[in-house]
Each structure stands twice: as C-alpha cells, then as structure tokens.
Amino acid sequence: MKPATCLLSALLALCFPLHSRTAALSSREVASSMVTQWEFDDVANISTFLLDRESGILYLGARDAIVAVDTANKLKSPKIVWNVPEEKSRSCVTKGKTEADCNNYIRLLEFLGDGRIYACGTYAFDPQCAFVNISNFTLEKSEDGREEMETGKGKCPFEPSQHYTAVMAGGILYTATTSNFLGTLFDISRATGIEQERIRTERSINWLSDPEFVGSAFIQEDQNNNPMGEDDKIYFFFTEVAKEYDLYTKVKVPRVARVCKSDIGGMKTLQRRWTTFLKAQLVCEDRGSGQRFNVLTDVFTKQHQPGDPSSTHFYGIFTSQWEREEMSAVCVYSLEDITKVMDGPFKELKKSCENWMNPEPVPTPRPGQCLNSALKAEGFDSSLKLPDKVLTFMRDHPLMENSVVSAPLLVRSGVTYTKLAVTLTPVSNGNSKLNATVLHLGTDHGELHRIAVVGPNATLLQELPLFPASEPINNILLYKGEALVSSPNSLVKLPAEGCTLYPTCEVCARARPLGCVWREKEAACSLAVTEPGEVLNPEDLVSRCGRSEDRCSPEMKDLHVAEGLHVLLPCVQVSPRPCHWQHPPQRHTRRHLSDLEVRVTLESNGTYVCFCEEAGREQPACPRAAYRLLLQEPSASLSIMQASSRQFVAGYMLFFIIGFLVCGLLVCLVHRRRKKGGGGHSSSTSEKGRDLLPSSDTPQSPSSASLFSEAVPFAEKRNGTLNGHGGHMPERKCGYIYSNSSGLKLQDTSVNLAEGFPGRERAGPEGEEEGLGDGLSDIGDGLAGLEEELAKLHMLRGAPLAQCEESSI
Structure with a gap:
C-alpha cells in the first residue's frame, strides 16, 4: 500500500469506527470492573488446568513450571520450576527441533488421591512424569537429589502443540x-x-x-x-x-x-x-x-x-x-x-471390486x-x-x-471459537419449566462471548475482550458462579452467573429468559419475580428500551473515501444469528465478524446496509447499520506523494541493476588477471579449481558449496527423480548450467527474469518500469562474456547435464 494511502486509512480507521463501537467499549469497561487478573513472573505457555474444588487452589501447567493459584485471594502464587538439563536440550536441537520446542511443557496434571499430583511434560521431546507433593508444593526427589521421574511415553505428547x-x-x-x-x-x-x-x-x-x-x-x-x-x-x-x-x-x-x-x-x-x-x-x-x-x-x-x-x-x-x-x-x-x-x-x-460385500x-x-x-x-x-x-x-x-x-x-x-463451558439456569415459561443454556465461548482473539439458548432461540448477551488479540483463550473453568479463563500468558476470574452482568436495558431485556429484568429507577439489571402464567417476549422488552423504528432504521452515514483505502464498516450484532450486507455487486470486501471491510475502487461507490436476524427465523431481518461510500478525487498532495513513491522505486531498481553489472565486471577482470598471471605453463584441473572452490572441497564432493559442483545443479529433478547423467535437452530456458563436447554453456537467464516478474515487461502508465528490459539485456550480454571465459576451465567439462524440473500430477 502507498504511504499516502496508509496515512488516510489510519485517519479513517480512527474517525469512523469510534461512534459505532459504543457497545464494545462499554463491554470493556464492564469487563475491567469485574475481572480479577493474575500476573506471573517468568511463566508462559499456560496449557493445563487442575482445580481442587475443596480448597479453591488452581494448578496451572506451563512451560518449565507448575503454578498454584489461590482463586479466592489475589496473593503471590508459588511456582515449581521443572526444566530440562542443558545437555538434553542441546541433544533435542541436534535432532532437528527448535530451541523453543526443546523445553518442558506441562501437558498433564491429575490428582492421585494420596496427597500428590501426577504431572507429565514433553521434556525436550522425551516425555517424563513426576510427582508433586501438595502439602509443601515441591517435586518429589530421589536419594541422589534429582527429581523422581518415570517415562511419560503414552501418557503425554512429545510435541507441545500436538x-x-x-x-x-x-x-x-x-x-x-x-x-x-x-x-x-x-x-x-x-x-x-x-x-x-x-x-x-x-x-x-x-x-x-x-x-x-x-x-x-x-x-x-x-x-x-x-x-x-x-x-x-x-x-x-x-x-x-x-x-x-x-x-x-x-x-x-x-x-x-x-x-x-x-x-x-x-x-x-x-x-x-x-x-x-x-x-x-x-x-x-x-x-x-x-x-x-x-x-x-x-x-x-x-x-x-x-x-x-x-x-x-x-x-x-x-x-x-x-x-x-x-x-x-x-x-x-x-x-x-x-x-x-x-x-x-x-x-x-x-x-470386493466395485460391490459391497454382504456384512458378516x-x-x-x-x-x-x-x-x-x-x-x-x-x-x-x-x-x-x-x-x-x-x-x-x-x-x-x-x-x-x-x-x-x-x-x-x-x-x-x-469468528473462531476455541473453548467452551456451559451453565444451566432453570427458568419458568408460563406453567412449564425449562433450562436456559448459557454458553461461555472463548475465541482465538482473546474474547469471551456469552450466549443464552432457550429452545430454538439464541441471544448474544456479551462479548468481553479479556486478552490481547494475539492470545487465544485456551481454558475455561466454571467454579462457584465464577469463570476462570486463561490464555497462554494470563489468567483472569470474572462472574459467570447473575443478572448484574448485563449493564444496559437492551442486553438485560435479552437476558429475560434467564430471569432478568431491567429496573428503571435503579438503572440496573436484577432477578425478576415472575408471576405464574406470565409469558414475556424478549423482543417486546427490547422495544421498551427504545423505539423499534430507531433500532431498525439506522441513520445513513456518508463516508468520503479515496481509491485504494481499506475502510471498516461496523455493524453491532446483538444476536448470534447471522448478519448479511447489501452492497454494490462490483466490490472488494471481507467480513470481520459482523463488520465489513471494503477496499475502495471505482466500483465501490454505493450504499452498504447491514441486516441482522434478531427474532425468530420467521421474522424479517432488522437493518442495524447503513453507509454510503462517496469516492472523492485524490488531492494534489496525494498525487505528489504517489509520484515521489514511483520515483523512489525506479531509482532503487536502477541502483540495483548498476551494482549487479559492476560486480559482474569485477569478476571478469579478476579472472582475466589471474589467467594472465598463470599463462606460459600448463596447470592441472585441481590448480584451476582452487580459484573457485574451497580448499577442503573437490568438484565431486557432495558437500561442496560451489555453484559449479554437480551436487548443486540449478535444476536436478525430472518427474520427481534425480538426473545425474547427460542427454538431449529440449530447447527451454530454465537457468541451468550444463556441459557438452564443446565445453561449458551458461544458459541466458534474461528471459527467466522477465518470466519471474509478471507484468514487468510492460511499462506502466506512468512509466515507472521503463528501462528494466534494457537493464536485463545488459545483464545477458555480461553473462555471455562470462560464459566464454568459464568455457575455458577444464575442470567443468565433466559436469553432468541437469535437466529442467517438470511437475506431473
């Protein structure tokens, strides 16, 4: 994206979404007031929960550590360090694993019933299990002072992410x-x-x-x-x-x-x-x-x-x-x-053949x-x-x-949900009683969503951002009316039940199936006293919070945008039922939950309306947001910035081509000087090869790093098999090195470079790609001269023919 485009995108992103994100901001404020968060020193990759429901102690399995958290008090949490010896970690790395994976990730914590916890970790791709003494919160040790461990194969995975x-x-x-x-x-x-x-x-x-x-x-x-x-x-x-x-x-x-x-x-x-x-x-x-x-x-x-x-x-x-x-x-x-x-x-x-056999x-x-x-x-x-x-x-x-x-x-x-927990709330619906199901869903962007399900109807109650977007929720545990939620790096506690969770009239009305009602005087949501036979529709209650015409007749917002921008059009979704957008047919869009991202083009002008299903499926969808995109001409400053950007790219390409030609010329001059210095007497192939190969390598060595070694051909596969012998080659320009009876041949790569950059052979309307074809032809002439010099090296005449790579299905 061009610099000017990036600047305008940032300004629009700061201006437009703010007023339409009121619900999200209020959720953040509510979340901050309800959430208790624990911070741990040098603890990362939390992956395992184990809760002692009698004492309220939550044990966390992390990387190289086991942590004990008192969920009733925010005190400093004791920690057991269980890491991998350095020599074992080095051995793990030599087997092809990364240093990060060669730690001990605690993947299993289970009570044994005798005052101990059975803990297993990946232990540098060699799973091991140990015993944690709950009374003093230490790992049991053997007589020599080392942790008492047993094999964890079949009990714990080898890899942290398995x-x-x-x-x-x-x-x-x-x-x-x-x-x-x-x-x-x-x-x-x-x-x-x-x-x-x-x-x-x-x-x-x-x-x-x-x-x-x-x-x-x-x-x-x-x-x-x-x-x-x-x-x-x-x-x-x-x-x-x-x-x-x-x-x-x-x-x-x-x-x-x-x-x-x-x-x-x-x-x-x-x-x-x-x-x-x-x-x-x-x-x-x-x-x-x-x-x-x-x-x-x-x-x-x-x-x-x-x-x-x-x-x-x-x-x-x-x-x-x-x-x-x-x-x-x-x-x-x-x-x-x-x-x-x-x-x-x-x-x-x-x-058997094409027919199913008779079942036994x-x-x-x-x-x-x-x-x-x-x-x-x-x-x-x-x-x-x-x-x-x-x-x-x-x-x-x-x-x-x-x-x-x-x-x-x-x-x-x-949205991608990662973890789930469920609570059941008995509610009265007239003369019948049923359970309202509340789903506590964690997302891969650190949010906790609460959705109430009563019969066929589902209602989105909350979307609480708990962690940074880069941290997915990987554990949700419900305990005594509270939810313990963790990401790989953090742990929080927040209420899981109760009408006080819902701070606005509209959300409280949607929680009516859970027995909640909005009190106007107190401006708070509290438990309702339902009379026998009373049946209230949440949609009717929502209408009392505001006129239905206001909710389903959003104000049209005009957005003046420039071509090339990426604009996010928010749509506040209050139901887990799907939302859809009406927009111009020739548009470039991408969905983000219920929001819509639009890349502005000449065809993007028009009206964008978001419709969300809120009541039953038989009810028409309600418009929740409406926008009109108006394309405006780019300003003079924008044109100047675009022109300067093109000039910078053209200058950079020219500098790169000149540098490449100078390097090629220096290589030719050095080679000619060495050739003149060695003229007048016969030299062996190995003596000439010393100028191109390291002293410890030979042209036949598979470990040779030289470009001219037969172990490193430019193309060495044909139909998935190695080809190490000469043969007739089709007339194709693949950028390979081969030799025949006339000596070394270096294939011209100018055509290959043009094919590697689609569209480079055509100059743009502004001429920003002019001169690229001439530069490549100059490179080809330089390589042709280098080709003649390399053909005189006897050491290369025995190199095998490397055929072009083909793919087959």
Missing part, C-alpha cells in the same frame, strides 16, 4: 496421544495401573486414522440405580480422516469412541488391546441450509440433572473443513443418543459391549473369556453404521 486428551478414572489414567517421536503413531490407552492391564488400540487405520484428539470424559454408573450392572465407560472425542469415503481428498469427520473400564484385552486375539473399542460419527448439520460442520475443536461435558449420569450431554465446538471464511457452530449430543448408536448395526468396510453376521455375545449382569451370568465375567470369533469381528468392525446427529444451537460467521 492434540491430546487424558482423564483419570478410579485412580487409573486413560490417555489419547501420540506414542512416537515423529508423531505418526496414535494410541488410546490405559496408561497406568497394573502392567498386564495396560492396553491400547490396535495399530490400524480402521481404528484410528490421523486423529486429532479433542476431549475425554469418564462416565461412572450410579451404584444406586444400575439394575443391569453396567460397567463404567470412558468416552473420547476426536477428528480423524474418514476411510469410509472414497474421495480424491482427505475428508475429516468428528468421532466419539467408547471403551469399558473393566476391559483388559483378549486371551489370544487382541492381546493387550481393547476388546470394547467402538466409534461413531458425530454429525453437526444445519438442516435449513444443509451445511455440515465436520471438524471438532472442543468438548464440554455437562450433567443436566446433577447426580444422574444418564442425563449427561456433550457440547461441542465445530468448524468446517470446506469453508474459506471463519465460521463456528455449537452442537450438543446426549449420552442416550450415543448409546443407541453404539448398540446399533456395525459398518462393513471391506470391499454379528456373533454372540455382541462385540464391543461392556460387561454387565447378563454377560456375567453366561460366564463371561472377563474380556479374557470372550470367544475368538467375537474378538475377530470386533477387530475388523470398530465403526458403527449410524451416526449421532444434532442440529446446531448456534452458527456464527467471522
């Missing part, structure tokens, strides 16, 4: 992670406990195919309400490449997998492998538009009825593999629906089911007693035929 999940179930650790240095092997395993019972998934793409693990949950059966004697289960959520689709590209699908707590593997088949591993596809599809979201990024587990495991629901954040713009959706799945799919038919993956008959007892009272009555009280035919079927059929289907609670464009 997707990973783990859950503790009955004192036993279950993990889903990579299990090798290269990150190519993936396991869902029982990582601790009795050695003979540490089992994992089969190494087969039918079981796991390039998975990206997202979350896990331990569902423990209610001992007082479990008539079938069902076993406890562990659920894993991930995204993997689907092998059931025959397409030319890799199709990602979200999955849920289930294993049983009492599974210890098979006797002959599936030894030390899961005999209960089943997985099913999760479908998050907007039925109205038919759009499907196929990449799962986060999962939150919530019991809708506390104490009842069967009421468990899983809320997931989804994105789309196919959408170019940022887009996020939230879908929810019940444990009951997942169980029905796991008890349904198996998918047959085997194929399902043996008995049913493969993949957890132990229960009925199986134990039949004599199958352990997975070791299952027949081989059952285990063989299980090994070949881990995928279920049916999918777990859900419609999105909300879909938002222009």
